[in-house]
Amino acid sequence: MALPWALLLLGEVLAQDAATQDCLIPPVAPNVALGRTVTQSSTLNTLSLAANAVDGNTDTDWERGSCAHTEKELEPWWRVDLGRRHAVYAVTVTNRHDCCWESLLGAQVHVGDSLSDRGKRNPACGAILDTGPGSTSTVCCNGLPGRYVSIIIPGREDFLVLCEVEVTAQSCLPPPGAQNLALRRPAAQSSTAGQAGSAINAVDGNRDGNWRHGSCSQTEREPSPWWTVDLGRRRAVAAVVVRNRLDCCWHQLKGARVHVGDSLAGHGTDNPVCGTITDTGPGSTSTVCCRGLRGRYVTIAVPGREERLSLCEVEVVEQGCAALPGAENVALGPPGGQSPPEPWWRVDLGRRHTVYAVVVKNRHDCCWERLKGAEVRVGDSLIDRGRRNPVCGIITNAGPGSLSTICCHGLRGRYVSILLSDQEDALVLCEVEVIRQGCAPLPGAANVAREQRATQSSTSNGSGVASKAVDGNRDGVWRHGSCSHTRREWEPWWSVDLGGRRAVAAVVVKNRQDCCWQRLRGAQVHVGDAPAERSRDNPIPGRRVQDAGPGSLSTICCHGLPGRYVTVTVPGREEQLALCEVEVYGGGPEL
Secondary structure, eight states: OOOOSOOOOOSSSOOBSSOOOOOOOOTTOOBTTTTOEEEESOOSSTTOOGGGGGSSOOOOOGGGTOSEEOOSEESOEEEEEEEEEEEEEEEEEEOOSSSOGGGGTTOEEEEESOOGGGGTTSOEEEEOOOOSTTOEEEEEEEEEEEEEEEEEOTTSEEOOEESEEEEEEOOOOOOTTOOBTTTTOOEEESOOSTTTTOGGGGGSSOOOOOGGGTOOEEOOSEESOEEEEEEEEEEEEEEEEEEOOSSSOGGGGTTOEEEEESOOGGGGTTSOEEEEOOOOSTTOEEEEEEEEEEEEEEEEEOTTSEEOOEESEEEEEEOOOOOOTTOOBTTSSSOEEEOTTSOEEEEEEEEEEEEEEEEEEOOSSSOGGGGTTOEEEEESOOGGGGTTSOEEEEOOOOSTTOEEEEEEEEEEEEEEEEEOTTOOSOOOOSEEEEEEOOOOOOTTBOBTTTTOEEEESOOSTTTSOGGGGGSSOOOOOGGGTOOEEOOSEESOEEEEEEEEEEEEEEEEEEOOSSSOGGGGTTOEEEEESSOGGGGGGSOOOSOOOOOOSTTOEEEEEEEEEEEEEEEEEOTTSEEOOEESEEEEEEOSSOO
């Protein structure tokens, strides 16, 4: 089955620095550029004002007067002032269709707070690669913060024509069918008002706000009451959705704080605060944005006063994991198992895999509701039909023909099982796809090491300086002057400072191709916060460099390992270390 859905990277996957991709913009997402103050490097004529690109009109015929247009010049640019700092989710650019659409090819989108060098000093979200007639290109910025959005054509003389520019601010409204990480997870609270107000009622999947219907948690009246849910492991939380009661007493929730973190100190109230609940009308549903805040525990507490805490449902939405274009379905073909009348299904992947996501297609002709509540488990055990294996998630969207993507975030195992717990029903699956975790950078993905400050243990004859390995040139011939090179020494090392802490997905190392390539064999990659001189204190994310052939390109998977410094070392021997390029691919803005 093909993978038609969009690439959604809301947290710890690859930032795109030179690729246009779909961001799955919510239908009601605000365009914060509409009608804002704009400027550009020059204006072709009175039909071509910079403001035309934010007038809300997507007409792509320049002669009708709704496109911005510069003169032909070196590195033309256009910029919008959003009025204040926003977390920018995406920038959508509409090209002209009447002629000259190819001029937009390679235009870069920058977001930041600086006006220096026409905004070029600000981080780049990506580049426009689709430039057909009237094309609409969406460049994902993944929450990059900034007041100014600039579009620049770098390195050449050209016109810059923009028929509309839309800037989507970061939102944390959960998409339809988003996975609720809190559903049926262990919950606790500071006290319980009788037997009817159990903490688990707030994660039973029922949003009913009427207390007497038995689906709301409730504490006794006490100082600073609290409620907490254990997500089972550390997660990147996009949002927490809290349903208030509607029959009475809804004001009790006002000022409640949502905390996310790994600590149980203070019953979770020592963890960072995502936000505070301010809307407390009858049956209100409050969405508190956490923007990828990571933690195992989500706590809701009413600080500083004596109160009852009543929650009719708490839903925790994780940063998304819609499958990557071209991702490998490792479930295709291997044997599956099923055993009626017990409702379970299992696939044997043949060996242990790191599973990124499981995609389940429901039937659409009838009976689709049967799939609701099905558990997806991944692991190596066959005991009890796989029920001993960890749970990736639970299917909550069971509409006709629904397509549910369950994020597994690198959970490892040979078997993927789908089970209907505590139900006597038929289990019908029209397709199951298991997406293996990968770390090969996407075309145009952001190399966050490029032109960053690099150091090494020594330099061979002055020409092999460390910076040569982050100059953007993969040329593997030493005499062409684009490779770093140490002297022959015990355990040589090379290190790059990424300028801030990043979640590193992969490190790509280019070997020299003219001679001596075997020197790189067994080199280790370290990622962490210890600087170069103490780099061996940093974790080693994966295997050593094994392929040390002429001009070899080795990709080391780091699986989101966080750190500011990436170091390459040759451990345990006297050697020279030559690197013709080191590229680091990682998740979005600094951590």
